[in-house]
Amino acid sequence: MPIQALLIDIDGVLAVGGVPIPGAPGAIRWIEDQGIPHRFVSNSTQRSRRQIAERLNQAGFAISEDQITTPIVSALRLLEEKGISVCRLLMTDAARSEFSEAGITESSGGAEAIIIGDAGSGFTFSVLNEAFRQINDGALFIALERDRYWMSGDGLTLAAGPFVAALEYATGRDAVVLGKPSPDAFLSACAMMGVEPEHTAMIGDDIRTDVGGAQAAALVGVLVKTGKYSWSALKESGVKPDMILPSIASVRELFG
Incomplete structure (x- = not known):
């Protein structure tokens, strides 16, 4: 076709x-x-869409923020559907900003959902163990992406996927995956374009x-x-x- x-x-x-x-x-x-x-x-959850657009434009592109779709957009839609407003966010401060701007409150205790993005060196034992306990206690388990790795400026780098897999193994629960390769990541973008x-x-x-x-x-x-x-x-x-x-x-x- x-x-x-x-x-x-x-x-x-x-x-x-x-x-x-x-x-x-x-x-x-x-x-x-x-x-x-x-x-x-993009499955990138290290930066906000605004930051992604700014970085690309500095590199010689002409791309607007609203042309970019990330798993954060899907996550915010899911949280709204489920009426969830208190979450534990395992991701960079830049990614957190999109959630706070949308009215999501972050809490280390009593969170209704645990949302995992690319936290880089923030994936410490204590952080992962805390997430394990909250998921085990019934918090909704959301993975913004589960890529194995990505190509950074200095070489192949672990993405969120290995840490999501570790928590799935420990809790016995599958994460709700929102980024690629989830079908919704592709189909929602097609729907936005009307194709x-x-x-x-x-x-x-x-x-x-x-x-x-x-x-x-x-x-x-x-x-x-x-x-x-x-x-x-x-x-x-x-x-x-x-x-x-x-x-x-x-x-x-x-x-x-």
């Missing part, structure tokens, strides 16, 4: 450590000039999270050979991309 819209990952696809992938800013300008509907779908999943391509550097997750949601999965891409990860995943591009700079190839 012809591709009519794009979902584009950020880290490893547009930039690595704040440095743009060669040709990436020009590729996004071409997408804009062609009038192709698109959204930037059908079958006519939408997801471009990412993670064979499981981006490509496999998109294909499971009926989107076209496109893998780029930048960021965390590796031939061994592709081979071991068992996922077959619909197309592989050298980088986002070759995006025109998706449209013949």
